[in-house]
Amino acid sequence: MALSYGATFISTSAIIGFGGAAAVYGMGVIWLTFMNIFVGIFLAFVFFGRRTRKMGHNLDAHTFPELLAKRYDSRFLQLGGGILIFVAMPLYAGSVIIGGVQFVSQTLKINYEVALLFFVAVVALYVVMGGLKGVMYADAFQGSLMFLGILFLLIFTYVELGGVRAAHQALTDMAPVAKSVFGANGQEGWTAMPKLFSPYWWQLVSTIVLGVGVGVLAQPQLTVRFMTVKSGHELNRAVLIGGVFIAVMTGVAFTVGALCNVYFMRTVGKIALIAGDKKTDSIIPLFIDQALPSWFIILFFVTLLSAAMSTLSSQFHTMGTAIGRDVLEKGLKLKSRNAVAVNRIAMGFGILLSTLIAYFLPLFYAGGTAIIATGTAIFFGLCASAFLPSYVGALYSKRVSRAAAVSCFISGVTVTLFWLLFVHAKESAPLGLCNLLFGKPALFPALQHVDPIIAALPLSTLVYMVVNKVSRPVSEEITEKAFSGVVSA
Numbered sequence: 001m002a003l004s005y006g007a008t009f010i011s012t013s014a015i016i017g018f019g020g021a022a023a024v025y026g027m028g029v030i031w032l033t034f035m036n037i038f039v040g041i042f043l044a045f046v047f048f049g050r051r052t053r054k055m056g057h058n059l060d061a062h063t064f065p066e067l068l069a070k071r072y073d074s075r076f077l078q079l080g081g082g083i084l085i086f087v088a089m090p091l092y093a094g095s096v097i098i099g100g101v102q103f104v105s106q107t108l109k110i111n112y113e114v115a116l117l118f119f120v121a122v123v124a125l126y127v128v129m130g131g132l133k134g135v136m137y138a139d140a141f142q143g144s145l146m147f148l149g150i151l152f153l154l155i156f157t158y159v160e161l162g163g164v165r166a167a168h169q170a171l172t173d174m175a176p177v178a179k180s181v182f183g184a185n186g187q188e189g190w191t192a193m194p195k196l197f198s199p200y201w202w203q204l205v206s207t208i209v210l211g212v213g214v215g216v217l218a219q220p221q222l223t224v225r226f227m228t229v230k231s232g233h234e235l236n237r238a239v240l241i242g243g244v245f246i247a248v249m250t251g252v253a254f255t256v257g258a259l260c261n262v263y264f265m266r267t268v269g270k271i272a273l274i275a276g277d278k279k280t281d282s283i284i285p286l287f288i289d290q291a292l293p294s295w296f297i298i299l300f301f302v303t304l305l306s307a308a309m310s311t312l313s314s315q316f317h318t319m320g321t322a323i324g325r326d327v328l329e330k331g332l333k334l335k336s337r338n339a340v341a342v343n344r345i346a347m348g349f350g351i352l353l354s355t356l357i358a359y360f361l362p363l364f365y366a367g368g369t370a371i372i373a374t375g376t377a378i379f380f381g382l383c384a385s386a387f388l389p390s391y392v393g394a395l396y397s398k399r400v401s402r403a404a405a406v407s408c409f410i411s412g413v414t415v416t417l418f419w420l421l422f423v424h425a426k427e428s429a430p431l432g433l434c435n436l437l438f439g440k441p442a443l444f445p446a447l448q449h450v451d452p453i454i455a456a457l458p459l460s461t462l463v464y465m466v467v468n469k470v471s472r473p474v475s476e477e478i479t480e481k482a483f484s485g486v487v488s489a
Helices: 002-009 012-025 027-059 064-072 075-108 112-128 132-160 164-173 175-185 199-218 220-226 232-267 280-291 294-331 339-364 371-396 402-422 425-431 433-438 452-470 476-483
Strands: none
Touching (some): 002 132, 012 027, 012 232, 027 064, 027 232, 027 476, 064 075, 064 294, 064 402, 075 112, 075 220, 075 280, 075 339, 075 371, 075 402, 112 294, 132 164, 132 232, 199 371, 220 294, 371 402, 371 452, 402 425, 402 433, 402 452
16 A cells, blocks of 8 residues: 555656756755655555545545545535546646656657657556556556666766765755856755745745645545555554655655756756756656666666556546546436446546646646646645645544535635636746736736645635534534544544
8 A cells, every 4th residue: 555655646747847846946855755755654644544544434435525525415525526636637647647758758769749649558558457456556566666766766876976975065066057047036056945935935845845745635546545455554554665665756856856967067068957958857858868877768767657657547547436436426426337437438538638738738838847846736736725624624523514615625726726827927827818817927926936725725724614613514423423433543
């Protein structure tokens, strides 16, 4: 379970996308590793996993939206949650696909479109043929391959750069270069945090560290893992395994991403972003292709394919159940004689939508940086704002109301969409709606680099608490059933 959870969590998005982001923002991205371990493993397993497992069993819930729906006695939550997951998760899945395709394209020297078709075809064939338990066992095996591949990457990087101390000292000494190139955005050097409240500081802290680090607690494809273990003891044992796995996978990717600047400056006289043709997501594939032995490129190809498959299989499975079970069967009460076929058809649509996003997202963010990291953070932040307050309340409070959970969901989604359309310049400017209506790319220039989660999550939490206080609680019968044996779980 720990390896499956970790392999689902860590994908090409983390290795290629966030590794590339570290080449721009520097070692400060490693704060995300801390958040991944403390929040994504320790808090998730110890304080969320045990109760989720027991409550899911008590309420006979099979998906994350179904757990919330049965705890709050609200069909709307399952219907709305299923629709949100199916519509929004392709953005995250598309980001994962981009990471794999960038590496395939660079390694095989083929154009992006051909690599996209090849990569999606392989993953789709693998995903559609398996169920959740088969996916989990495959995830565990793929997680082991990923772990070995990323360790080799770290060792080879330090050997190439002359050792640990020499590599990090060289990166520190490049601070004047970082300031000359990115100084206007607040860059202070690749081994220092960006200037407080500068554009890079907001992008690093609010989007990358908080957006992903907090959003992991409300990820549907991850929480369902808790419902598959036999008892809470497995969750306790999984903390160490999961923590080590996440620490190595993210810590290495982010460290290597920053150190790429040293390699490219020595070899071509350019920083990593310029060497990668100003495409953040091309940096790690380019570094591996040019700096490391050819046999390792093959090993890392398998590592990246494993990372993509383990995450995408869970995402597509979640999208399939979101439509098949959450929307059609439970939300709209339209039962099918062949639920498996319905789920697979839904998976097919999810794969198609994710593929289209993987094709158009680089065009949408043309000239921008950290495309994969941004797409991932948007989905994580959206899930946190829409689900997290209700999820915490469901697990820990015996007085919760349906109105509070519904209000939390609506406010979280609404504020996130408003912020993306009219405030966060990275999305509002290329979308153009704000400029069309108000004649400027973002409504509030002072907030244009602040991620939606900074506004949406506190507001949806406040809405949940206020509405929960004044509205009628869920029946005691549902509450007692949900909490049966939870304290001792």
